[in-house]
Amino acid sequence: MTTLSTRGTNLPRMGGFNQAALLEAIRLGAGTCTRADLARKTGLSAQTVTNAVRRLLDAGLVTEEDVKRQPGAGRPGTTLDIVPASRFAVGVHLDPASVVVVLLDLAGQVVASRTAPTPESEEPGAALDVVVREIDAVLEGAGVERERVLGVGLATPGPIDRERGLVLDPPHLTTWHDVPLRDEVARRTGLPTLLDKDVLAVAAAVVWFPGVRPTDAAVVYAGTGVAIAIVSGGEIVRGVSGNAGEAGHVNVGRPFGRCACGRQGCLGGVFSANAIHANAVERGIPLGGGAADAGSTATLRADRAVDDLRVLAESGDAVVVAFLRETGAALGSALTTVCELLDLDTVVPSGPVWERLGPWLEPGLRSVLDAYPVPGHHPLRVLSAAGDGPVAAVGAACLLLDDVLTPRPTGLLLHA
């Protein structure tokens, strides 16, 4: 059992501890679990499993299917699987460049998504209007009634106050101070809502899906800024204030770029859209008109610069290819430090920068990671973030699903 969020959010929970434990086991079993398997996996008695599964069947959350066994392999079994369209969760990623809204079903599949530009005014009220409008539109477009929506997971740049649902002072949203985003979205949508930091939501997407599920990983999110979330022992490391993951001033061990703090060699001066834009300009790489447009925000210019670099890299521009390789190698240097310190074996790069420039960043990243293991150490592998949607928004929905569905001792106390 994984626990993505270690502190309660007071969201309404579904069923009791036993039902939640069974639902989690059924989800991860992906249609292969019988009642006997479930009893073995959860440690619950056969009778308890039978009773709780009956309630899940009655609620329409799971379905059963008779499977024929091979001759001589015992009597036919009945396997259980979740009903994906029985419940949904909304995930929202609000960042300085865009508002992304996804609708996930209970199996974690993206059934609908929308993207809108973040209002250039940066004024919180304008962005809130866009968030609420896009949530309404995604539900309406998918034809999903609110009764089947478990809630909204919001992911924003940090720092945040998770307990109080506040976005504090994000560096790239300069007019935002202590914005009560969670409660405003909950009030205006009528849906239970939680707020988390974007890079931690990405980490949730990495560990929530059945499949690879790395237990010890560094999850990189590179967009307007750059952050690294740590997954250790299957748990997302949140830190004292829920703001773990700040990686802007992690040193990359070489003089490269210029960080906002004034120093060279900070990851934030190398591996974000803003940094890549600035470093490309410094190297005299000719970017398109959009990236130089003085009428737009620095965030939008940097975003366009990433697009321009992709076009140049696709055309085989040797200067651009070398620049991106060097940028990827700098990320690798920062990651080897993190992985060595925490004994991690997996790195998961993600985010808008990686999605567009990954093919040209990865050779540099791998060259450093491959050269890293000292004798006796494990190698470092590079994984893609799970799921096929925009990863921070998907992760925000995963956090919501996890919070509502995952069995916890607190659930046991509340529902005993």
Ligand SMILES: [Zn+2]
């Ligand atoms: Zn710095």
